[in-house]
Amino acid sequence: MPASATIASAMTAPAQTSPPTTPDATSIRLSVAPMMDWTDTDCRVFHRLLAPHARLYSEMVHANAVIHGDRAKLLAMDPSEHPVALQLGGSEPALLAQAARIGAGYGFDEINLNCGCPSDRVQAGRFGACLMREPALVAEGVAAMIAAVGTLERPVPVTVKCRLGVDDDHDWDRFRGFVDTVADAGCRMFVVHARNAWLKGLSPKENREVPPLRYDWAWRLKRERPDLQVIINGGIASLEEAVAHLDHADGAMLGRAAYHDPYLLHRLDVALFGGALRPRQALLRELRPHVEAQLARGVPLRHITRHVLGLYHAQPGGRAFRQVLSEGAHRPGADWSLIERALAATRPSAGLAA
Structure with missing residues (x-):
């Protein structure tokens, strides 16, 4: 049977089991962001020792790479890492569905779609942050992934990581419309990097620092859509900041602060889940x-x-x-x-x- 027919079958066949719509609520209170060239399996094993309760994320892997590349390397994972999510890049629903099914089969506990990376390479491939302007396409991809993993013996939730908008999009209704469209397709958890992505004129590093943070938008999303899980990401650099976000959202996701100061992860895990600080x-x-x-x-x-x-x-x-x-x-x-x-x-x- 051609691969395309196999994908289509997986997307249209009745699910034998219903995939969970959201990750476990406890595991999302603290998480470590997917970071290219950093959050590989060696990094995640180390972070798991520091933070036994945190949710960990892989580097972003393009759906095509999962399907055609060296899976033993790209999807390498140690059993100690759970719960751990695979972040996928891509925009073609059939390919995302196939990659999601492969990732779930490798044991990942969540499949996350990247709708926030602003790099030129990502834009050229029509994925990442530019997908914020194509909510219908994102919804189609999410629906395909949910259908694909729903037929597995161990189905997993499909989630989305996004920005508030791109370039000079500063329209609350547009952002909320993106979330609602994707949520209607079955996505119940959104990791919100609480700033815009500039597709032209800023480097990926500048895109993490220059566009102003607007946490209030993510907090408002949780207030207006309480049935969704909302995780706050972007600029969180201290224990106090991370804990404060939990008054407004379901979780806090740390990125470079956790990588450059990994003991912060340990302090947060102890503060949120109990236990004693270890040397x-x-x-x-x-x-x-x-x-x-x-x-x-x-x-x-x-x-x-x-x-x-x-x-x-x-x-x-x-x-x-x-x-x-x-x-x-x-x-x-x-x-x-x-x-x-x-x-x-x-x-x-x-x-x-x-």
Whole structure:
């Protein structure tokens, strides 16, 4: 049977089971944003050790890559990562449906559609933030994905991550109309990066910083559409900010703050879900089995240690910790002993030779 016929069949056949419409409410209170080149499986395993209750997201993967690419690499996931979501890029409903079905089959707990990335490459492929101007197409894609995963033995929710608008779209009704159109297709959870995306004139980095944040729009969406799950994303840089958003929405999603200061994730997990704060070195040492397993598979140490460089952010010894890892992780034969050296360098009496 041709692939197109298989996709169509998956989209139109009656679902054997009904996919859950939303993720578990507890798991979305704290989450880590999908970040290109950063939130790979090694990063997520580390973040899971820091935040046992947080929801984790993959890097964005284009639907075509999932269908035709190296799935073992693109969809790599350690069992410890759950709950973890796969973020897809794309705009063709049939391809999104096939990719969603593959991702759910690989064990991801949620399939999330990217409607917020503003990069030129993404725009050229007609996906990401430019889809904010095509709510009917997004709704069609969401419906196709829901139908595709609904026939699986373990169906999963389909969600959307979006902006408030693009360029000079500052019309509340247009934003709410986008959400309502997509919600009518079956999406019940929206991760709202609470600023516009500028499709021309700003780099992706500038798009994360220059357009003003308008959290009040996301809060208003939750007030006016209380049946939807609304997650706030964008510019959240402290424990206090993240906790404050929970008065207005279902969850807070951290991005670069969690990556550059990963201990913040641990502090948030403890604040929101209970438990006692653990020392940084104890948390990092729990990563050792994963590191050694990856080394045995031929993964260079630098691919893992790049994700832990911020663990001692703004702490005594933090610079020495980063220096030991940065200078040594690329060397042939680098192994766990280098990480122990980096930890030793954080002690007040230690030097880099420790």
